[in-house]
Amino acid sequence: xxxxxxxxxxxxxxxxxxxxxxxxxxxxxxxxxxxxxxxxxxxxxxxxxxxxxxxxxxxxxxxxxxxxxxxxxxxxxxxxxxxxxxxxxxxxxxxxxxxxxxxxxxxxxxxxxxxxxxxxxxxxxxxxxxxxxxxxxxxxxxxxxxxxxxxxxxxxxxxxxxxxxxxxxxxxxxxxxxxxxxxxxxxxxxxxxxxxxxxxxxxxxxxxxxxxxxxxxxxxxxxxxxxxxxxxxxxxxxxxxxxxxxxxxxxxxxxxxxxxxxxxxxxxxxxxxxxxxxxxxxxxxxxxxxxxxxxxxxxxxxxxxxxxxxxxxxxxxxxxxxxxxxxxxxxxxxxxxxxxxxxxxxxxxxxxxxxxxxxxxxxxxxxxxxxxxxxxxxxxxxxxxxxxxxxxxxxxxxxxxxxxxxxxxxxxxxxxxxxxxxxxxxxxxxxxxxxxxxxxxxxxxxxxxxxxxxxxxxxxxxxxxxxxxxx
Amino acid sequence: xxxxxxxxxxxxxxxxxxxxxxxxxxxxxxxxxxxxxxxxxxxxxxxxxxxxxxxxxxxxxxxxxxxxxxxxxxxxxxxxxxxxxxxxxxxxxxxxxxxxxxxxxxxxxxxxxxxxxxxxxxxxxxxxxxxxxxxxxxxxxxxxxxxxxxxxxxxxxxxxxxxxxxxxxxxxxxxxxxxxxxxxxxxxxxxxxxxxxxxxxxxxxxxxxxxxxxxxxxxxxxxxxxxxxxxxxxxxxxxxxxxxxxxxxxxxxxxxxxxxxxxxxxxxxxxxxxxxxxxxxxxxxxxxxxxxxxxxxxxxxxxxxxxxxxxxxxxxxxxxxxxxxxxxxxxxxxxxxxxxxxxxxxxxxxxxxxxxxxxxxxxxxxxxxxxxxxxxxxxxxxxxxxxxxxxxxxxxxxxxxxxxxxxxxxxxxxxxxxxxxxxxxxxxxxxxxxxxxxxxxxxxxxxx
Numbered sequence: 001x002x003x004x005x006x007x008x009x010x011x012x013x014x015x016x017x018x019x020x021x022x023x024x025x026x027x028x029x030x031x032x033x034x035x036x037x038x039x040x041x042x043x044x045x046x047x048x049x050x051x052x053x054x055x056x057x058x059x060x061x062x063x064x065x066x067x068x069x070x071x072x073x074x075x076x077x078x079x080x081x082x083x084x085x086x087x088x089x090x091x092x093x094x095x096x097x098x099x100x101x102x103x104x105x106x107x108x109x110x111x112x113x114x115x116x117x118x119x120x121x122x123x124x125x126x127x128x129x130x131x132x133x134x135x136x137x138x139x140x141x142x143x144x145x146x147x148x149x150x151x152x153x154x155x156x157x158x159x160x161x162x163x164x165x166x167x168x169x170x171x172x173x174x175x176x177x178x179x180x181x182x183x184x185x186x187x188x189x190x191x192x193x194x195x196x197x198x199x200x201x202x203x204x205x206x207x208x209x210x211x212x213x214x215x216x217x218x219x220x221x222x223x224x225x226x227x228x229x230x231x232x233x234x235x236x237x238x239x240x241x242x243x244x245x246x247x248x249x250x251x252x253x254x255x256x257x258x259x260x261x262x263x264x265x266x267x268x269x270x271x272x273x274x275x276x277x278x279x280x281x282x283x284x285x286x287x288x289x290x291x292x293x294x295x296x297x298x299x300x301x302x303x304x305x306x307x308x309x310x311x312x313x314x315x316x317x318x319x320x321x322x323x324x325x326x327x328x329x330x331x332x333x334x335x336x337x338x339x340x341x342x343x344x345x346x347x348x349x350x351x352x353x354x355x356x357x358x359x360x361x362x363x364x365x366x367x368x369x370x371x372x373x374x375x376x377x378x379x380x381x382x383x384x385x386x387x388x389x390x391x392x393x394x395x396x397x398x399x400x401x402x403x404x405x406x407x408x409x410x411x412x413x414x415x416x417x418x419x420x421x422x423x424x425x426x427x428x429x430x431x432x433x434x435x436x437x438x439x440x441x442x443x444x445x446x447x448x449x450x451x452x453x454x455x456x457x458x459x460x461x462x463x464x465x466x467x468x469x470x471x
Numbered sequence: 472x473x474x475x476x477x478x479x480x481x482x483x484x485x486x487x488x489x490x491x492x493x494x495x496x497x498x499x500x501x502x503x504x505x506x507x508x509x510x511x512x513x514x515x516x517x518x519x520x521x522x523x524x525x526x527x528x529x530x531x532x533x534x535x536x537x538x539x540x541x542x543x544x545x546x547x548x549x550x551x552x553x554x555x556x557x558x559x560x561x562x563x564x565x566x567x568x569x570x571x572x573x574x575x576x577x578x579x580x581x582x583x584x585x586x587x588x589x590x591x592x593x594x595x596x597x598x599x600x601x602x603x604x605x606x607x608x609x610x611x612x613x614x615x616x617x618x619x620x621x622x623x624x625x626x627x628x629x630x631x632x633x634x635x636x637x638x639x640x641x642x643x644x645x646x647x648x649x650x651x652x653x654x655x656x657x658x659x660x661x662x663x664x665x666x667x668x669x670x671x672x673x674x675x676x677x678x679x680x681x682x683x684x685x686x687x688x689x690x691x692x693x694x695x696x697x698x699x700x701x702x703x704x705x706x707x708x709x710x711x712x713x714x715x716x717x718x719x720x721x722x723x724x725x726x727x728x729x730x731x732x733x734x735x736x737x738x739x740x741x742x743x744x745x746x747x748x749x750x751x752x753x754x755x756x757x758x759x760x761x762x763x764x765x766x767x768x769x770x771x772x773x774x775x776x777x778x779x780x781x782x783x784x785x786x787x788x789x790x791x792x793x794x795x796x797x798x799x800x801x802x803x804x805x806x807x808x809x810x811x812x813x814x815x816x817x818x819x820x821x822x823x824x825x826x827x828x829x830x831x832x833x834x835x836x837x838x839x840x841x842x843x844x845x846x847x848x849x850x851x852x853x854x855x856x857x858x859x860x861x862x863x864x865x866x867x868x869x870x871x872x873x874x875x876x877x878x879x880x881x882x883x884x885x886x887x888x889x890x891x892x893x894x895x896x897x898x899x900x901x902x903x904x905x906x907x908x909x910x911x912x913x914x915x916x917x918x919x
Contacts, residue, residue: 070531316675370837371500388821388851396859399533403833412856413848 031174032082035059038184045117045153048160058173058183059099062463064188065177069338075301075326076205079275084217086249087183095444099177116329132332143202148193149204152220155191162193170283170309182218189219189250193228194260203265203451221252223287225260232263233452246274248299254282254290260314261289269298272328278301281336281452284344286312293449295322296460305363307336310344317346320449322458325358332398335379350381351443364396366407373404381411383461384442386435416442442444477584480680494518495546495632495663506610509679514614514630521624530621532808533841534780538723538749541624544694546633546752548661550687550792556558557706562654565683567902569833571595576635577656577687580821590647593678594640598667609638612671612702616729620782620811625725629696636667636697641676641707650679650710650903657695657717658687668699670737672707679710681903682919684747687716693717695724703736710739710899715744716910719775726752732792735762741898742769743907744779745914751780758785758792769798770894770907772914773806773838780790783812785827787850796827799894801887802838803918813845814857820850827857832864832890834883845900888915 030037038059042052142149148159155163173183175221194200225231248270257261260281270276276299283291292306308317319335337346352360362381383392394411416438424434440447440459447455494515498526523541524531550558559582562575573596581597589595594605601609619626637653655666672678684695693718703709713723724747731740744750756765785794798909800808810829831840844857862884881899888911895907 070527092478201786211803235514308747359694370839383848385851385853389818390851391849392846393848394857395848396842396844398861399839400831400841400861401839402836403838404836405833406862407860408862409844410856411840411844411846411858413853415852460526471563 009173010103014242027431031085032057033084033086034122037086039189040108041185043088044047047153047156051156054168054173058180059172060139062180062184065174065180067360068177068216071118072317073190073301073332074304075282075330076275076277076388079247080352083321093455103410114241121264126265133242146200147200150191152186152222154189155222157237159191159193162224163191163222166253166255167222168253170281170369171203171251171279174271175279178249178277179251182220182249182279184218186218188217189221190223190233192223193230194223194225194231196257197228198226199230200232203234205234217248217250219250221250223252223262223264224255225256225262227257228259228262229257232301232451234265234454235267246270248274248278250278250280252280253276256282256284256288256290256315258286258287259288259291263291263293264306265293265450265454266295267458268294268296268302268304270301272296272321272326274299278302278424280304280306281318282306282308284308284310284312284315284317286341287314288312289316289318291318292335293320294333295450295454296333297324299331301330301332303332305334305365307312307338307365308346309338309340310346313341313343315341319348319350321348322443322445322446323350323352323360325352325354325360327356329356330359330361332361333366334409336365337377339366339368339372339375342372344372345376347377348379349446351384351446352381353439353442354392355386357387357389357391359391359393361393361395362411364398366396366398366400366409368400368405368407370401372402374407377407378408379407379411379414380440383411384439385413385415386439409426477843482798484762485621495544495628495665496564497623504602504610505530506606507602507617510614510851511631514627518624518627521627524558524621528621530811531904532784532811534750534751534783535778535807540694541628543661545659545664547664548656548659549580550577550582550594550656550658554687555582556614557658558654561685562683565654565906566652567650567906569902570652571649571705572651573654574637574652575654575656575667578658578662578663579633579635579666581635588649589651590645592642592645593647594638595643595651596638598636598638605638605640608640608670612700612783613669614698614700614811616698616727616755618755619647619727620755620784622725622727622751622753625696626698626727629667629698630697632663632665633710634665634667636668636682637680638722639668639678639680641670641672641678643674644676645673645903646677649678650681650712650900652681652683654685655695655697655747656685656687657722658691659693660691661786662691663694663696664839666695666697668697668711669703670709671707672703675706676703676711677702677708679712679900679903681712681714684713684715684717684724686722689718690720691718694721695726697724699725699726699728701728701730701731701740701831703730703738703914704734705734707733708734708738708806709736712740712741712743712898712907713752714743714745714904714907714910715745715750716914717750719746719748721776722747722816723754724750724752726750728752728754730754730756730765732758732760732763732765733755734760734762737764737766738770739766739898741895741907742767742781743895743910744773745910746779749778749780752779752782754783756783756794757788758794761789761791761862763789763792764835765794766897767796767798768894768897770891770910770911771798771799771800771808772803772891773800773808774803774823776805778807778835779808781811782814783827784809785812785814785821785825785895787814787816787825789820792820793824793825796896797897798829799832799891800830800836801832801891802840805837807833807839807841807844809841811843811845813847813858814855816848816850816853816855818849821852823850823853823855825853825855829859830890831859831861832887833861834887878908884915887915888912
């Protein structure tokens with residue numbers, strides 16, 4: 001098979017998001033990061049003093065921490081922190097009605113695929129345009145049920161009694177260099193509170209977009225789900241292409257109280273110049289369940305290891321991950337499962353596809369401390385290599401203390417077999433179609449885990465690109 | 472034909488107390504070639520320059536670094552005649568009935584050598600002697616390992632020291648039916664030995680070697696820094712087994728093993744760890760030409776506060792190479808094991824078939840097993856997989872055996888031993904399997 005044909009066959013079209021608008025930002029903190037930048041952000045947002053202090057402490061931690069290149073990709077050294085803008089906003093307050101949203105913003109959303117009619121069944125739309133949420137619509141019924149769904153600035157200003165106790169508790173500032181960076185300059189993101197017993201019927205969504213050269217996006221998300229409540233949150237992102245690298249470093253904290261359920265779905269399709277360095281972690285109390293469903297298609301380097309701390313008895317954690325690394329991309333993804341109570345169970349299923357010179361990496365950690373009983377972990381990671389130049393790595397770390405647990409880990413690496421392709425070609429499929437069918441088959445069982453609209457989109461994305469490109 | 476050598480006279484010209492200031496050279500052997508002297512001093516410079524591993528070093532992840540100590544050790548002193556006779560008797564009673572050759576070293580000095588079973592043409596002699604008599608034969612293959620898995624400071628220390636151990640050179644077509652047995656004893660407070668094994672199997676040659684590492688007495692702080700290098704040429708076959716049964720109180724071991732497998736060569740490596748307070752083992756298997764096959768097996772039984780830290784690399788550097796790895800750890804009390812394995816398929820090493828598996832059986836609520844099975848695949852048409860499991864003996868298995876009249880304790884023992892036997896039985900030679908398994912059983916009997 002010809003490499004270029006195959007390459008085209010499996011590459012995902014990221015040009016859909018290749019557009020941008022003139023920059024006319026009302027608020028811009030300039031380049032580089034100092035205490036002044038933080039004062040600027042805090043002043044603009046009119047933040048309480050404790051947040052300003054929180055940010056400044058974080059800046060110190062960020063400056064003190066070395067780059068984690070003793071285990072992570074050397075590519076991190078190519079980030080020039082002084083060439084990044086740390087705050088940028090339209091300077092507008094979140095608008096309540098669609099009519100108030102500026103036209104160019106609306107157009108962006110149109111292209112991103114948030115058609116107005118879709119909003120009818122999407123319970124709430126928290127669409128983020130650059131740093132501030134440009135549009136925020138929480139349906140009346142949710143408000144009646146007591147669900148809070150706002151951006152980070154509003155949350156900490158209007159509902160500090162709800163969010164402050166958990167803010168920065170699941171992922172402490174000093175967790176890693178990039179969580180510290182986020183803590184220093186965060187803006188935007190979604191803060192959600194679901195009261196006890198409320199089962200949010202429709203998934204909540206936020207769309208993110210980067211729209212200025214050298215602009216890093218540092219959104220902060222905190223989702224609190226009270227006893228017996230349930231919520232699904234979806235996050236999808238595209239970004240226009242720029243010539244210099246852009247940094248995206250989010251922090252996402254989830255807290256599931258007793259018997260609560262959280263499902264967090266991400267489809268990441270940043271353009272190929274974005275460093276996507278994200279810290280995501282959930283805290284599951286007794287009998288609670290946290291599921292991370294993660295799909296990484298874009299970016300230059302993604303480092304993302306969603307984690308669950310199972311703090312209460314019978315808590316459950318799950319990570320389902322799909323990664324596709326194309327030419328010049330490195331998808332360094334994985335999962336962290338920290339068992340901290342009896343009878344907690346966790347499950348990790350990761351599948352990656354490496355195309356062309358793409359590199360995909362699975363990094364995992366499973367930790368079961370002593371004096372617990374009945375903890376179980378299952379980890380499966382499968383990698384598919386498409387070309388001779390593709391690369392895949394697997395680096396799990398499993399620590400088990402005590403004899404009342406069971407863990408299993410299995411990983412495999414394979415190719416699309418020539419026999420399969422031959423068989424399908426015999427039956428009249430083109431090579432591209434055959435490859436597409438194979439790749440779709442490889443990820444099919446995971447794609448089905450995504451909510452319907454996402455799974456249809458994902459399948460279509462893979463299908464379309466593979467079938468259309470081979471003559 | 473058995474000869475017992477009197478330990479050589481102490482001719483130390485260096486400070487005998489501690490070697491943190493000077494290389495750990497015990498005997499000023501005049502016969503050693505100049506290139507080796509230069510090599511030693513270069514290694515000592517390397518040793519002093521290299522940093523002590525720190526927590527953030529990924530090659531030492533999960534390891535308890537408090538076990539590391541690089542100074543305050545003394546060169547091991549020669550043992551007395553009567554002790555030498557005891558040790559030789561101990562070694563003789565612990566060897567298999569049939570063997571090609573048998574060497575006994577204590578505190579870096581040769582006590583005993585028997586070579587009657589060697590095939591014609593085979594060269595098998597102590598490293599020190601080989602350096603003097605076969606300098607040019609040993610030189611191109613001696614201490615050429617520059618790819619360690621974190622133990623480079625220990626490797627440099629080993630290279631700078633006076634070595635004990637055996638050099639084996641099996642020329643083309645030379646086949647030994649039975650294994651070469653080598654015993655290394657260490658004793659004396661703060662004593663360190665540097666056993667070295669270098670095995671070269673030329674085209675279609677076959678050789679098997681077993682290294683035994685044991686303490687002279689219990690409860691002494693000792694360190695063994697051993698290196699075993701294997702080199703198999705076209706169609707060569709090597710089996711190498713290292714059995715570590717040092718004292719659980721105070722003894723420490725670092726073992727660096729390196730394999731280079733050429734075209735259609737087959738190399739089998741086995742590790743059995745029973746003793747020592749802390750044992751670190753690094754195993755690099757390079758398959759450098761097509762058709763090379765490496766198999767690595769380990770059976771470790773840890774109890775008390777023992778820590779076994781094992782790092783492996785299966786490096787596929789040519790097309791159509793295969794490898795298999797199976798490490799089994801049974802853990803009791805507060806013991807810890809660390810397994811870090813990596814399968815690396817280099818660019819162009821297409822059609823690689825590689826497997827890696829680590830199984831941990833936890834026998835107490837305090838034991839800790841760490842597993843880091845890794846893959847780095849940079850080639851096409853590759854079949855690679857790894858697996859790792861950690862768990863305890865299933866209650867149902869115990870129930871099944873109890874239902875057949877076997878008491879619960881006995882049932883647990885049978886299952887644990889069977890578990891470890893699964894790795895030992897992969898090695899060639901029934902007599903050797905039995906011998907290794909008997910040592911495992913002996914330790915197990917002491918656990919209850």
